[in-house]
Amino acid sequence: MPFLLLGIVTIAFCISRLIPADPLASIVGVRQMANPTIVAAARQKWGLNGSILEQYWVFLKNLVRGDLGISFRTRKPVTHDLLDRLPATLELAVGALVVGGVGGVALGAYAASKKDKMADHLSRGFSLLGSSLPVFWIGLVFLFVLYARLGWFPGPGRLPPRTKPPGHVTGFYTIDSLLDGNFTLFRQCLWRLVLPCFVLGWAYMGQLSRLVRAAMLDEINSDYVRTARAKGLAERLVMRRHVLRNAWLPTLTILGFSFAQLLTASVLTETIFQWNGIGSYAVQSANTLDFPGINGVSLFAGLAFLLANLATDVLYAVADPKIRLA
Amino acid sequence: MSDLTTPPLLEIRDLHVRFAVRNGQVHAVRGLDLTVHRGEVAAVVGESGSGKSASMLATLGLLDINASASGSVRFDGTELLGAPPPVLRSIRGGRIGMIFQDPMTSLNPVLDIRRQIAEAVITHRQVSPRQAESKAVELLEMVSFPDAVRRARSYPHELSGGMRQRVMIAMALANDPDILIADEPTTALDVTVQAQILDLLRSLRQSRELAIVLITHDLGVVAGLADTVNVMYAGRIAESGPVVDIFHRPQHPYTIGLLASLPRLDRPDRELTPIGGVPPRLYEEPEGCSFAPRCRYAVEACHEVEPPLERVEASMVACSVLPMRSRTAEGSL
Structure with missing residues (x-):
């Protein structure tokens, strides 16, 4: 490593x-x-x-020595800059992972159980849209329609305009506002996460749901699924307890990988939603030829992928009894 | 032997199973009749594709989505074909247990065996998870699973084929069913393990008055366990009757062919005679008797009219040539 x-x-x-x-x-x-x-x-x-x-x-x-140098642009140590911006990016990535992960598995499982029916086609279309529409385009369209036109969602930025950030403890505005006991601010921060997380998570949801659907359809004709039905299990339980549990294994491999992708590929989303995270830091560093900044972001991305792979291996060992005991 | 005066436990009449395939359909089961009495072991014998498994899966409503079944399957007075899913579910694993050919793939690889057996218990009874788990261990002991208490938390990949088939049997018998449908229960196992599993089935049958529908292509298995034999060919019964009659006085040319191709320990000098040709594909309805193209006794009429199933002595036979001959020229075979 x-x-x-x-x-x-x-x-x-x-x-x-x-x-x-x-x-x-x-x-x-x-x-x-x-x-x-x-x-x-x-x-x-x-x-x-x-x-x-x-x-x-x-x-x-x-x-x-853990020193990434001083940024040419911010004139502060790069490690400081990165740590400062990490919570914003993590908030976004975790949110997107929840949207994409939960949505993707649910959608994939649903599509698989309704194979070749209308619901299957619709959810596959939705997934395909998510994974093929470019993020910068969806982001702008969403902002234009849902924020500027309809006003259903708040605009870009982590905080409402002219709002003081919560006291700095963890750097996560959601957690810090809760620690402050400021529930209004917590709700606002959470609400502001919805659009960017969805935009970032949708692509991921599309990818994941197609994978889950394919993996489940692979498993659905297995002998052990027939055994489960022969036990008299309700179809819903057959799906959840037997099919999905086995379809998890191939899904898990891309889950960790995707989280690293979400952490590092948030460049466009962060730029559009004026999210002061590592993605926008990368863009700014590249624009100003800030060598220490660029190297710092690269190292962060590399680390993210390595750790995600490690986490995947650990999760895999937990989920697959054959590996656990091997 | 079964009591013939009581109504049958399972009665299949004129069962048809059709599979939709790319270029039309395959008529895999073409009017099957099968009767199983309480405590009886009925063997269904035939080569691959003869419709044995399809008819049993149809009985439990477990056919794949591209298959359709018609006819009648009555289980203890309840019509199962077209029954609403909750009714079928309560019978599956409740009053009818089923085990499958390949115990390697028939168990869920990511759940331990105790959990898989307990699941069968919980599905049909109001018990706590803990009770279900201890019942699972009891069931493992019942099927002579060695060291059941300690090894109940094993995963399928840690067990041998024979052990897995014991787990399958424990699972199928979890709720004291009236019938066990065993679809080629020993085919995937070593010969010595086969014998152990058959012994187990035999003793379970005696201790629990269990009726067994034994699907197999292995006549050796049939001889050791069955009371009645139903020989299937191309989706229909060719011949059915008590095991003794089928083995000693087979009436249908196909049954005779099957027995002639079986090696016998008591007659090592005997030549084995294979049946020439292959079974029909059933993409289209065979004209006349479906066995006629391979039959050495076939006459012209055989290729035109499909013979009905008729009583000959203790058996039912679907052949218009041989039973006649044996009736006129006693014991010429």
């Missing part, structure tokens, strides 16, 4: 340094670029002097 992470940061480092543009322009400003003294001083200060190999060596040495 450490080698994987090393590979990830190395590739991220190389790609960011290979861009034929000088981040100094965004640090000192285009006008100052003509002044050699200022440029040299800035180069010195931000560690951009020396060969690429030297820079890489310094970068690695700092990384081992």
Whole structure:
């Protein structure tokens, strides 16, 4: 696992340094670029002097100590920036996982039990829409129709305009507002999560429900399902206790993977919903050639995937008795 | 032997099962009649595709969605074909238990066996989960599952084929059914294990007055367990009768062929004679007797008229040639 992470940061480092543009322009400003003294001083200060190999060596040495460097843009340590924004992204990703996970499994199971009937076609159409419509388009359409036109949902942002964030304990506005005892704010924060979570979760729901449906249809003709029916079990229980439980196994493999995807692919959603999370941080860092920021986000993404894979393996061992005892 | 004066427990009359397939339909069961009395072991014998399993699945309403059944299946006075789902569910696993051919795939791989047996108990009785679980262990002991208390929480993949089939039997007998439908219960097992399972069925049958419908293609299994034999060919009964008569005085050419292709320990010098040809596909209705194309006794009429099932001595036989001959030339076979 450490080698994987090393590979990830190395590739991220190389790609960011290979861009034929000088981040100094965004640090000192285009006008100052003509002044050699200022440029040299800035180069010195931000560690951009020396060969690429030297820079890489310094970068690695700092990384081992848990130091991702100072962001060129925010002038704060990148670790601080990331931790600051992590709760926003986690809130969004967990919300989307709930929408996508619960919705996807329920929809897939429902479609499988109504195979080739109208309800099956409808839910498959709904899934297909979710996984094929681009997120930025759905996001904008939803904001336009449901917020601007109909006013059913609040607009973008984690908080209502001109509202003070709750006291900072965990960074999750939902949890912090509860800790403050401010239930109105809690409701508002939760309500504001609905649209972005749905937009982000829908694609995932579509993917998952098709997988669950296929996995259930695979299992539905199994001998043990016939056994369950021969016991006199109601069809609903046959589905839930026998078919779904086995269809879980292939589903689980993509569940963890998808969570990592949700954590890292929220770039568009965060941008559209003005969500101050890691996704929008990535966009801003890339725009300003903020090398430490870019490397930090890459490392975060790599870590997210590795941890998600680990979690999947653990969950799999819990769900599949053959692995548990092997 | 069964008491013939009481009404039968299971009475199947003129059962038809059709499977919808890509280019039309397969008429897999073409007018099956079968009677099972309380405590009787009725064997249904035939080769693959003869409609044995399909007719039993139809009995319990377990056919796949592309199949349809018509005719009549009466169980203890209740018509099962077309019965509402709750009625069928209370009979399935309640008064009729069923076990299947392949115990490897017939158990749910992600649930432990105690839970799977307890589920059968809970479905039909008002008991607490704990009671159901202890009943499950009792059932395992009843089917001679070794070390039942300790191994009740095993998962199917930890058990051998024979053990799994015992679990299936325990599950099927969880609610003291009147009938056990055993669909090829020993086919997937080693020969020694086969014998153990048959012994188990035999002793359960005696201790519980259990009627068994034994579906098999193995005449050896039939000889050891059955009271009556129903030989199926191409979706119909070719011949049925008491086991002794079927084995010693078979009347139908197909039965005779089956017995001739069976190795016998007491006559090792005897040549085995296979039945030539293959069974009809049943995509279209066979004209005349469905066995005629493979039958060495067939006459011209056999290819035109399908013979009805008629009583010959103690058996019922659907052949218009051989029974006649045996009646005129006594014991020529």
